[in-house]
Amino acid sequence: MPLTPAIxxxxxxxxxxxxxxxxGAKEALYAAACAELGLSRGxxxxxxxxxxxxxxxxxxxxxxxxxxxxxxAMLISxxxxxxxxxxxxxxxxxxQAVQTLRDNGLVRAEGVDADGVIxxxxxxxxxxxxxxxxxxxxxxxxxxxAVELRSLHPNHVWQIDASLCVLYYLETADPKHAGLxxxxxxxxxxxxxxxxxxxxxxxxxxxxxxxxYSGCIFVVYVLGxxxxxxxxxxxxxxxxxxxxxxxxGVPFIVMTDPGGGNVGALAMNLFRRxxxxxxxxxxxxxxxxxxxxxxxxxxxRSFESGLKLRPVANLDELNGLARRWMRWFNGxxxxxxxxxxxxxxxxxxxxxxxxxAPPPALCRELLTHAPERRQVIDQLRVPFMGRGxxxxxxxxxxxxxxxxxxxxxxxxxxxxxSLRSAIxxxxxxxxxxxxxxxxxxxxxxxxxxxxxNVIGEDFGRAPDTLADVNRKAVERLAMDAVSLEQAxxxxxxxxxxxxxxxxPFKRIEADDAGAPAWLPRRGTPLAPKVSxxxxxxVVLTLFQAxxxxxxxxxxxxxxxxxQIRAWYPDGVPEAELDDLQRRLTVRATLRVVGxxxxx
Numbered sequence: 001m002p003l004t005p006a007i008x009x010x011x012x013x014x015x016x017x018x019x020x021x022x023x024g025a026k027e028a029l030y031a032a033a034c035a036e037l038g039l040s041r042g043x044x045x046x047x048x049x050x051x052x053x054x055x056x057x058x059x060x061x062x063x064x065x066x067x068x069x070x071x072x073a074m075l076i077s078x079x080x081x082x083x084x085x086x087x088x089x090x091x092x093x094x095x096q097a098v099q100t101l102r103d104n105g106l107v108r109a110e111g112v113d114a115d116g117v118i119x120x121x122x123x124x125x126x127x128x129x130x131x132x133x134x135x136x137x138x139x140x141x142x143x144x145x146a147v148e149l150r151s152l153h154p155n156h157v158w159q160i161d162a163s164l165c166v167l168y169y170l171e172t173a174d175p176k177h178a179g180l181x182x183x184x185x186x187x188x189x190x191x192x193x194x195x196x197x198x199x200x201x202x203x204x205x206x207x208x209x210x211x212x213y214s215g216c217i218f219v220v221y222v223l224g225x226x227x228x229x230x231x232x233x234x235x236x237x238x239x240x241x242x243x244x245x246x247x248x249g250v251p252f253i254v255m256t257d258p259g260g261g262n263v264g265a266l267a268m269n270l271f272r273r274x275x276x277x278x279x280x281x282x283x284x285x286x287x288x289x290x291x292x293x294x295x296x297x298x299x300x301r302s303f304e305s306g307l308k309l310r311p312v313a314n315l316d317e318l319n320g321l322a323r324r325w326m327r328w329f330n331g332x333x334x335x336x337x338x339x340x341x342x343x344x345x346x347x348x349x350x351x352x353x354x355x356x357a358p359p360p361a362l363c364r365e366l367l368t369h370a371p372e373r374r375q376v377i378d379q380l381r382v383p384f385m386g387r388g389x390x391x392x393x394x395x396x397x398x399x400x401x402x403x404x405x406x407x408x409x410x411x412x413x414x415x416x417x418s419l420r421s422a423i424x425x426x427x428x429x430x431x432x433x434x435x436x437x438x439x440x441x442x443x444x445x446x447x448x449x450x451x452x453n454v455i456g457e458d459f460g461r462a463p464d465t466l467a468d469v470n471r472k473a474v475e476r477l478a479m480d481a482v483s484l485e486q487a488x489x490x491x492x493x494x495x496x497x498x499x500x501x502x503x504p505f506k507r508i509e510a511d512d513a514g515a516p517a518w519l520p521r522r523g524t525p526l527a528p529k530v531s532x533x534x535x536x537x538v539v540l541t542l543f544q545a546x547x548x549x550x551x552x553x554x555x556x557x558x559x560x561x562x563q564i565r566a567w568y569p570d571g572v573p574e575a576e577l578d579d580l581q582r583r584l585t586v587r588a589t590l591r592v593v594g595x596x597x598x599x
Contacts, residue, residue, distance in 0.1 A: 003051075012052075014029065015048055030044065066125070067129070068126055070135075072108070072109060073129055075107055076094070076098060076130065077136070080092060081137055081140060084141070094126055095123050098123070154346045154354075155349060157211075157212040157251060157255060158209055158211055158212065159210045159212055160255075160256055161207070161289060162205055163207075163208065164204075204315075205222050205230065206296075206299065207219065207222065207235075209235070213346075214345035215291070215335045215337070215345070216247040216346050217299070218326060219299055219303075220233075220238070220322070221319050235270070236363045239363065240360060244327050247330065247342075247343065249349075249356060249357060250276060250356070253276070253278075254278050256281075266368070273408065274363075274366065274410055275435065303325045303329075330346075358410035358411070363410070369407060370407075373403050373406075374404055375402070376392060376398060376403075380392055380400065380462060382406055384406045387419050390406070391439050391441050392438045393462070393463060396426075399467040406422050406424055407422065408423065409437060419440060421439045422437075422438050424438050472484055478497045479495065537574070538574040540577075541571050542564060554584060560584055564584075568580075
């Protein structure tokens with residue numbers, strides 16, 4: 001019965017009457033009040049305690065003192081904690097734990113009573129002692145203190161998580177019952193693994209994305225399992241601008257759990273190319289991503305609870321309903337932390353904080369794209385992806401002929417999908433990855449770079465690279481000069497480098513001073529072979545040989561010329577001219593004789 005003003009007034013009067021009568025006469029007042037108010041004795045006592053003002057009880061002199069030593073309390077607590085299951089169910093009682101330790105001679109758990117007798121402590125006394133020492137399992141099982149996490153602006157930090165929809169799956173095998181199905185308890189549970197196996201690839205998973213600052217919720221449903229492909233698909237979907245939803249863009253930090261799909265190669269490569277810092281919380285510390293865990297609870301209660309009453313035919317329809325719910329929830333429901341709707345708070349984002357996402361096609365290409373190795377040409381440019389040359393003069397330490405790692409700049413893409421700039425990936429002095437934007441070299445109608453020098457008008461030179469700076473410093477050092485002009489003048493004057501201070505043969509002199517004295521070795525005289533030089537043979541060309549034969553009186557005919565060419569294709573040795581003349585003469589005689597025989 002609730003306390004009404006009339007009952008309260010009667011209880012206050014009863015408390016005053018009880019304070020006046022002796023102890024033995026109070027029972028009659030209790031009985032009369034119970035009959036009058038229709039209350040039990042216990043309820044009456046409880047109400048009296050609520051309306052009565054009692055003096056504070058004197059604290060006992062031994063309050064807080066316990067007989068159980070801390071060392072024994074530690075052993076008892078450790079044994080009790082070892083018997084805990086993961087669901088914090090304790091399998092061993094205090095009685096059993098203390099008795100086990102006593103049997104093993106590890107604890108005594110004793111105290112001295114008022115008569116000076118040593119007696120075993122009771123279970124309740126041991127339990128109180130464990131609490132005094134802050135070692136009771138109930139105390140140790142409580143979560144550690146948490147610190148509040150703060151983000152600075154919309155899209156500063158996103159949290160993303162995958163959840164298995166425990167109530168639904170999409171039926172695809174049976175056309176009569178196709179669509180979203182409710183997982184009935186009597187058909188799908190651990191004792192019927194075949195049923196669970198049958199719908200394994202049709203289970204509905206959801207990926208929730210939450211903007212930590214505004215609390216905006218984005219959800220997309222997928223089939224299959226928690227994987228890198230599904231995770232990156234959901235993340236790319238969340239990045240894109242959607243009609244009727246202001247929430248979009250690329251976050252600066254993404255917080256996830258340490259699941260394989262969330263920190264796999266695909267996701268990490270996409271985060272790196274989009275310049276997103278991934279943070280995976282420690283395993284078992286789900287409180288770190290509490291915002292997205294709360295988003296999953298909101299989705300279950302506010303959206304998924306109505307799916308049982310709304311038939312869904314396929315995954316696209318399910319995601320369409322989810323989009324409608326997101327627009328309604330984020331745009332109308334007030335957030336308890338900042339008191340505004342989630343979309344209204346997200347709208348406070350600044351232009352420099354909203355990084356527009358590249359098109360989905362480029363995002364998917366970034367999943368597997370690795371920076372490409374390109375060599376710096378004379379104009380301090382590098383070609384990339386057949387899109388033209390990119391100016392790398394702003395890259396720290398760039399030098400002609402060196403190699404750079406070049407990749408896409410996802411935040412500088414033209415409307416037609418062409419790149420306006422690229423990114424050079426290198427490392428700073430601390431080994432951290434450094435990204436440098438390099439612009440595309442624009443060209444005029446004739447194909448010249450618009451930044452090039454106009455002949456006869458511009459005389460600027462390219463800025464010095466690190467190699468140029470070092471080359472000039474080395475030249476000044478070699479010529480003992482304070483300027484390049486002085487170094488050039490000294491070189492023209494044939495000055496000795498380093499002022500003649502460096503003797504290139506100094507080591508030879510040092511080695512000669514300590515060289516050993518070598519003893520001569522006996523040898524055998526070499527008998528020289530005397531050779532008579534042979535006169536060099538002169539070879540006449542066919543023309544020269546023919547002239548000499550004519551001079552000797554031999555008539556040359558075409559047949560004789562052909563014969564000479566057949567006998568001496570490489571020329572006629574001068575020593576064989578007499579033999580050649582005789583052969584040609586004899587051959588002509590034989591031909592005449594042969595002709596007479598034939599007649």
